[in-house]
Amino acid sequence: MSGSALELAAAVRRGTRSAVDVLDEHRAAIEATELQIHAFNLVTAAEARAAAEEVDRTVAAGDDPGPLAGVPIALKDNLCTRGIPTTCSSKILDGWLPPYDATVVQRLAAAGAVPIGKTNLDEFAMGSSTENSAFGPTRNPRDLTRVPGGSSGGSAAAVAAGFAPLSLGSDTGGSIRQPAALCGVVGVKPTYGRVSRYGLIAFASSLDQIGPFANTVADAAQLLEVIAGHDPRDSTSIPEGPPAVSEHLLDGVDGLRVGVVTELLGEGIAPDVAARVREAAEALAAAGAKVEEASVPAAIYGLSAYYLIAPAEASSNLARFDGVRYGLRVNAPTTNEMMIATRTAGFGAEVKRRIMLGTYALSAGYYDAYYGQAQRVRTLIARDFAAAYEQFDVLLSPTSPTTAFAFGDKTADPLTMYLNDVCTIPSNLVGDPAMSVPFGTGADGLPVGVQVLAPALAEATMFRTAAVLEGAAP
Amino acid sequence: MSDRISRDAVAHVARLANLALTDDELDTYTAQLADVLAHAADVEALDLAGVEPTTHPYPLTNVLRADVVGPTLDRDEVLAAAPAVADDRFSVPTILGEAP
Numbered sequence: 001m002s003g004s005a006l007e008l009a010a011a012v013r014r015g016t017r018s019a020v021d022v023l024d025e026h027r028a029a030i031e032a033t034e035l036q037i038h039a040f041n042l043v044t045a046a047e048a049r050a051a052a053e054e055v056d057r058t059v060a061a062g063d064d065p066g067p068l069a070g071v072p073i074a075l076k077d078n079l080c081t082r083g084i085p086t087t088c089s090s091k092i093l094d095g096w097l098p099p100y101d102a103t104v105v106q107r108l109a110a111a112g113a114v115p116i117g118k119t120n121l122d123e124f125a126m127g128s129s130t131e132n133s134a135f136g137p138t139r140n141p142r143d144l145t146r147v148p149g150g151s152s153g154g155s156a157a158a159v160a161a162g163f164a165p166l167s168l169g170s171d172t173g174g175s176i177r178q179p180a181a182l183c184g185v186v187g188v189k190p191t192y193g194r195v196s197r198y199g200l201i202a203f204a205s206s207l208d209q210i211g212p213f214a215n216t217v218a219d220a221a222q223l224l225e226v227i228a229g230h231d232p233r234d235s236t237s238i239p240e241g242p243p244a245v246s247e248h249l250l251d252g253v254d255g256l257r258v259g260v261v262t263e264l265l266g267e268g269i270a271p272d273v274a275a276r277v278r279e280a281a282e283a284l285a286a287a288g289a290k291v292e293e294a295s296v297p298a299a300i301y302g303l304s305a306y307y308l309i310a311p312a313e314a315s316s317n318l319a320r321f322d323g324v325r326y327g328l329r330v331n332a333p334t335t336n337e338m339m340i341a342t343r344t345a346g347f348g349a350e351v352k353r354r355i356m357l358g359t360y361a362l363s364a365g366y367y368d369a370y371y372g373q374a375q376r377v378r379t380l381i382a383r384d385f386a387a388a389y390e391q392f393d394v395l396l397s398p399t400s401p402t403t404a405f406a407f408g409d410k411t412a413d414p415l416t417m418y419l420n421d422v423c424t425i426p427s428n429l430v431g432d433p434a435m436s437v438p439f440g441t442g443a444d445g446l447p448v449g450v451q452v453l454a455p456a457l458a459e460a461t462m463f464r465t466a467a468v469l470e471g472a473a474p
Numbered sequence: 475m476s477d478r479i480s481r482d483a484v485a486h487v488a489r490l491a492n493l494a495l496t497d498d499e500l501d502t503y504t505a506q507l508a509d510v511l512a513h514a515a516d517v518e519a520l521d522l523a524g525v526e527p528t529t530h531p532y533p534l535t536n537v538l539r540a541d542v543v544g545p546t547l548d549r550d551e552v553l554a555a556a557p558a559v560a561d562d563r564f565s566v567p568t569i570l571g572e573a574p
């Protein structure tokens with residue numbers, strides 16, 4: 001396509017390109033290959049056109065539309081858009097039009113960005129391949145026989161396919177970083193509380209965070225700065241303003257202490273992926289970083305803890321989908337029968353599985369053994385990361401244990417699918433930021449993502465590390 | 475593996491979660507939930523007496539806003555999204571006379 005988000009915004013602000021022209025170019029790309037890829041649940045062509053025309057009018061009037069002027073952006077379909085269907089790729093929200101915009105959607109509009117559609121996801125963001133979408137899977141633009149990852153598979157594919165230079169996803173256990181790795185783009189999970197979740201349909205509230213996808217580290221930095229910052233409408237929003245990431249992007253890593261997490265580089269990690277992570281570590285060392293092995297012993301318990309905590313929170317959050325106030329209703333003689341019929345028809349298999357797992361983990365007699373124990377493990381993991389960050393400024397690991405896998409490979413056995421999230425889950429449990437940067441390919445020629453992890457609020461350090469990796473990528 | 479969770483327990487949990495399962499689904503879910511719970515045995519086996527649970531990444535406290543009237547969602551727009559409405563309210567089938 002015609003350039004990075006930053007280049008497009010600069011051209012639109014200068015008046016050398018119109019936002020409508022930029023939009024038309026990306027719509028042509030969508031028309032060319034979207035039928036094969038299925039990144040979108042909905043392309044909002046008319047609304048995008050109106051937004052682009054508004055940007056052009058602002059420029060013509062001599063005003064500045066903002067840092068993302070005229071940049072098309074794709075939105076994960078669990079972000080509320082006023083008057084535009086928002087489905088979570090679930091039948092249970094059939095026909096629902098949100099009565100408000102998510103805070104991130106408002107901030108994008110204020111920055112001059114042009115939303116072009118709602119992207120496909122695993123139903124309610126539960127999955128690692130988009131195969132759990134009620135509307136069919138998204139295909140990986142790098143290889144149409146492979147999954148794009150998930151749950152934000154549509155958002156990753158939209159950027160990888162050139163449908164939009166930017167997109168937003170949500171990350172509860174890796175749902176931004178893993179699809180970014182599998183599709184060969186940049187994906188960022190910011191610090192918990194960094195980005196307002198007002199208008200993000202909740203999956204697991206102590207873990208969910210919204211974040212950017214982009215083709216370049218600099219584009220992702222700009223998008224993060226636009227969407228981050230305190231929001232009084234989200235009670236978990238931290239008081240800090242947006243992180244100053246872009247201005248430190250080229251600061252380099254000279255003297256930076258980098259730890260390669262040994263627990264996330266052993267068993268279960270494909271050798272070709274592990275080799276790329278080691279190469280990335282060498283590239284940082286060559287750029288002046290002090291690279292050593294790091295140990296986060298409790299990280300190995302992250303997967304088990306996550307698959308108790310996230311379903312427990314989901315079982316509570318998804319209780320609201322009962323056929324009363326929005327979306328699907330399957331009629332029945334009594335309210336209780338109506339609720340059961342609606343939920344049974346409206347939720348897919350994976351969502352039901354996690355609701356039941358979570359309900360069980362919270363039920364009398366099991367609460368302490370499962371949910372309580374998982375929460376104590378969360379404390380252990382946080383302690384181990386805190387100890388690691390006394391010695392290191394950032395940590396390095398694979399994003400995903402393998403490159404993109406084939407459709408159907410992991411759908412028969414849910415646990416096999418869950419194992420995909422082993423490297424990304426710890427950051428969600430602890431609340432720290434982490435991002436995936438493309439770094440070469442695996443033995444199959446498909447993209448490998450290297451994960452940069454940083455302590456809470458240290459996005460600037462994380463991004464400048466990622467920028468060095470981007471420049472050194474094979 | 476299915477000693478981790480019984481078929482009856484899965485049926486009970488489905489009732490609590492307002493989900494109806496067929497016999498086949500009950501078998502499938504029992505096996506799958508047992509697998510996931512078996513994986514969680516590593517966490518279950520840890521001696522964590524004295525370790526405080528973490529419910530949230532940060533020690534957040536309740537946040538209160540000033541008690542002043544602000545903008546709210548438009549009632550008609552909210553009700554327009556509901557499956558059934560009567561007299562400006564959400565409408566549901568009968569609720570009395572049901573089993574608890």
